[in-house]
Amino acid sequence: MTTNFPAHFARQYDSHLKHLKLKGLQRKTIDAYARAIRRLGGYFDYRIDSLSEAQLTGYFSALLDTHSWSAVKLDLYGLKFYTTHVLKKPWAMPDLIKPPKTQRLPDIVTIDEAQRLFAATRVLSYRVFYFTLYSLGLRLGEGLALTVADIDAERMRVQIRDAKGNRDRLVPLPQATLAVLRRFWQTHRHPELLFPNRHAGLAGAQRARSPLDRGGVQTTLRKVATECGIKKRSPRTASGTAMPRT
Numbered sequence: 001m002t003t004n005f006p007a008h009f010a011r012q013y014d015s016h017l018k019h020l021k022l023k024g025l026q027r028k029t030i031d032a033y034a035r036a037i038r039r040l041g042g043y044f045d046y047r048i049d050s051l052s053e054a055q056l057t058g059y060f061s062a063l064l065d066t067h068s069w070s071a072v073k074l075d076l077y078g079l080k081f082y083t084t085h086v087l088k089k090p091w092a093m094p095d096l097i098k099p100p101k102t103q104r105l106p107d108i109v110t111i112d113e114a115q116r117l118f119a120a121t122r123v124l125s126y127r128v129f130y131f132t133l134y135s136l137g138l139r140l141g142e143g144l145a146l147t148v149a150d151i152d153a154e155r156m157r158v159q160i161r162d163a164k165g166n167r168d169r170l171v172p173l174p175q176a177t178l179a180v181l182r183r184f185w186q187t188h189r190h191p192e193l194l195f196p197n198r199h200a201g202l203a204g205a206q207r208a209r210s211p212l213d214r215g216g217v218q219t220t221l222r223k224v225a226t227e228c229g230i231k232k233r234s235p236r237t238a239s240g241t242a243m244p245r246t
Helices: 007-022 027-043 053-064 069-086 111-120 124-136 140-144 175-188 201-207 214-227
Strands: 157-160 169-172
Touching: 007 027, 007 069, 027 053, 027 069, 053 069, 111 124, 111 214, 124 140, 124 175, 124 214, 140 214, 175 201
Parallel strands: none
Antiparallel strands: 157 169
């Protein structure tokens, strides 16, 4: 990737990637901070080591015309990381961006709506996956990362690893969820992944090296929710809406 960049920017960008990796950040954070520097580089002709406050004010103002506040904040944090760890300079613009503060109550998917959603999901992998997220109250990434070893049937709990804030946590495991997961595992018998991808079909699931595709999970959920007439935003486990636990 860096071969398409000017030599100086390529060196700095490679250093940025190495520092991101060494700081133990989550994959999505690394991707976001790396994208921020690529986007800044493209905007400023790959000369970003001495940007003025006026230049950055213009850049982020223009970025806000086409991107969300969330994207703008991530680009700012990515630049701050780059300035601090690659350029070895103090971050001198803490008040450059102040997103508006909002408090929005999440949409709640009712038990009846959730049951209709499960029933309408024809692909077994997705149906079990949605039920697991719902019953355990997990985020999408947390569910995809589940392994066989995370299920503690003796103590009836599930260990969620590298959750928000890079912290592990334990959640209660309902008996119904345990039963569903046990039946589902019998269909693929993967030694590690709880939800292996099906790129090679059911027969090849046992040898899968990655979990279900995030995009496929989200797309299918939105499609099924629309078919069920659920007009609320997608469940928090996929993109923002709270799904209560059973």
